[in-house]
Amino acid sequence: MRHINNQLRILFFIFFIKPLLLVLVGLNVFGRQHLPSKPFILVANHNSHLDALALMNLFPLHRIAKIRPVAAQDYFTTSPILNWFSTVLMNILPIPRKGITKTNNPLTKMSDALDQGYSLIVFPEGSRGEPEVMESFRSGVGHLIQKHPNIPVVPVYMRGMGRSLPRGELILIPFFCDIVIGKPQHFTGERPGIVQSVEAAVKKLEEEHSQMFWEHDNI
Amino acid sequence: MNNPVIQMGILVFGLLAVATLVVELLKWRKPEADFEELALRTRSWWWMAGFFFLSLMVHSVLSLMLFGFLSFLALKEYFSLVPLRFEDHRALLWAYIAIPLQYWWIHTDWKAMVVIFIPVYMFLFIPLRLLLKGQPKGMITSMAQIQWGLMLFVYCISHVAFLLILVPTDLTTSMGEHIGSGKALVLYLVVLTEVNDVAQYFWGKLLGGKPIGNVKVAPIISPKKTLAGLAGGVLTTTTLAVGLQFLSGFSLLYSIAAGLLISVAGFIGDLVISAVKRDVGVKDSGTLIPGHGGMLDRVDSLAYTAPLFFHFVNYFFFQSPW
Numbered sequence: 003m004r005h006i007n008n009q010l011r012i013l014f015f016i017f018f019i020k021p022l023l024l025v026l027v028g029l030n031v032f033g034r035q036h037l038p039s040k041p042f043i044l045v046a047n048h049n050s051h052l053d054a055l056a057l058m059n060l061f062p063l064h065r066i067a068k069i070r071p072v073a074a075q076d077y078f079t080t081s082p083i084l085n086w087f088s089t090v091l092m093n094i095l096p097i098p099r100k101g102i103t104k105t106n107n108p109l110t111k112m113s114d115a116l117d118q119g120y121s122l123i124v125f126p127e128g129s130r131g132e133p134e135v136m137e138s139f140r141s142g143v144g145h146l147i148q149k150h151p152n153i154p155v156v157p158v159y160m161r162g163m164g165r166s167l168p169r170g171e172l173i174l175i176p177f178f179c180d181i182v183i184g185k186p187q188h189f190t191g192e193r194p195g196i197v198q199s200v201e202a203a204v205k206k207l208e209e210e211h212s213q214m215f216w217e218h219d220n221i
Numbered sequence: 222m223n224n225p226v227i228q229m230g231i232l233v234f235g236l237l238a239v240a241t242l243v244v245e246l247l248k249w250r251k252p253e254a255d256f257e258e259l260a261l262r263t264r265s266w267w268w269m270a271g272f273f274f275l276s277l278m279v280h281s282v283l284s285l286m287l288f289g290f291l292s293f294l295a296l297k298e299y300f301s302l303v304p305l306r307f308e309d310h311r312a313l314l315w316a317y318i319a320i321p322l323q324y325w326w327i328h329t330d331w332k333a334m335v336v337i338f339i340p341v342y343m344f345l346f347i348p349l350r351l352l353l354k355g356q357p358k359g360m361i362t363s364m365a366q367i368q369w370g371l372m373l374f375v376y377c378i379s380h381v382a383f384l385l386i387l388v389p390t391d392l393t394t395s396m397g398e399h400i401g402s403g404k405a406l407v408l409y410l411v412v413l414t415e416v417n418d419v420a421q422y423f424w425g426k427l428l429g430g431k432p433i434g435n436v437k438v439a440p441i442i443s444p445k446k447t448l449a450g451l452a453g454g455v456l457t458t459t460t461l462a463v464g465l466q467f468l469s470g471f472s473l474l475y476s477i478a479a480g481l482l483i484s485v486a487g488f489i490g491d492l493v494i495s496a497v498k499r500d501v502g503v504k505d506s507g508t509l510i511p512g513h514g515g516m517l518d519r520v521d522s523l524a525y526t527a528p529l530f531f532h533f534v535n536y537f538f539f540q541s542p543w
Binding site for chain 1: 293294297298300301305307310311313314317
């Protein structure tokens with residue numbers, strides 16, 4: 003079953019996600035050379051349902067099966083269709099946001115996935131929030147990074163997806179979107195410090211991005 | 222071989238081959254200098270010219286799809302650039318839907334609809350769709366931004382394809398003038414517009430250091446554009462317009478007029494997009510075509526030359542009532 007699901011996912015990316023992102027949306031990717039070839043924790047800002055798809059799409063198809071976006075269980079597993087879509091085609095790692103117990107703990111689930119050799123895509127803002135506005139990162143990602151100091155953290159900044167498909171909209175409107183990938187890093191030390199450093203790394207990419215485009219000289 | 226479109230194809234690809242050779246030669250002779258941008262530009266030209274000729278040769282429907290796609294890319298780049306509101310989401314969807322419709326009217330030869338669809342119907346409809354969101358704050362700006370994009374990148378650019386319908390084959394007009402087919406005229410328009418872009422850039426660079434090369438046409442909007450570049454461009458384009466008579470079939474006088482029209486209009490289109498980009502503060506509008514900046518930088522002059530050239534042909538050779 004898992005084998006069939008992997009094939010299905012690859013077909014879904016080839017025939018739906020790739021044309022969608024390439025032709026309809028139009029992605030500009032900066033820093034592709036920073037993508038690690040080994041397991042990683044990818045940390046990005048979150049504006050749209052397109053985010054996880056666009057990030058998975060950065061990697062070669064044969065690696066997609068080993069990459070899991072971390073997503074809210076209460077949102078993505080509610081209806082059977084959404085559940086099938088998100089667990090089979092997107093291979094999400096569903097984590098609880100409420101009613102956390104010892105056995106139903108988001109951190110344990112993420113940690114176990116990393117131990118099994120999966121890479122994780124994490125959106126520490128916790129929700130898509132206001133379109134194109136970055137909110138402060140939650141602390142969970144700090145726990146995770148602290149627990150796995152040897153796994154590199156890849157900071158990523160995305161812009162434009164929140165215009166294409168913002169929260170509360172069902173129809174995708176074509177806009178060019180940018181993805182800026184930062185150098186993989188290792189964060190150590192106390193948990194609040196780690197969260198701050200990771201957030202700063204993504205913010206720094208946001209600054210670099212704005213300098214790339216919003217310069218007045220030399221038009 | 223008597224087909225002027227094929228003759229032109231041989232000419233264009235021959236020139237591109239020479240250009241590629243020159244760039245390779247420059248790279249080889251001066252390995253220390255950086256010709257990467259020039260090489261990228263030349264490579265992009267191969268792709269653009271290839272697609273363009275292929276669509277012209279194969280079928281007019283393919284040409285319509287190509288220019289429709291060009292409209293889509295340019296409009297998308299423009300919408301990504303300007304500060305639209307989140308309330309404009311659904312209105313933008315309708316702006317995109319206008320693209321296939323506009324090209325569909327061209328395909329079905331519904332000339333009156335091609336001419337009024339965007340300036341009248343879309344113009345009246347977009348504000349209605351914005352109204353339904355119930356957010357009046359910023360609506361004037363949104364209406365203006367959306368309609369301007371539709372006009373320039375869909376309506377104006379579609380006039381390239383409109384030429385294919387206006388002149389189905391080469392013919393002798395009621396005034397006794399023989400003119401080339403729509404395909405030949407599209408080729409004439411696009412080649413002259415693109416050559417004009419390149420010639421203005423080239424003459425500007427070549428005469429840049431000289432005293433006459435330092436007179437700036439629009440110092441605030443586009444400091445790199447000089448009077449020398451403009452004059453060199455106009456001369457080059459007008460000469461070529463006369464040289465390509467085998468393609469257009471125009472007499473000498475009409476060829477000169479077409480050359481002047483295309484070179485001056487192309488220059489203005491270029492300046493307008495420069496001003497738009499300066500307004501929002503972006504250098505290159507995207508990274509879509511390597512070495513060329515964005516799509517807007519490629520189609521800006523064409524958006525200005527296409528409708529003007531269309532009406533030039535329509536007025537002087539057909540004297541159509543509209």
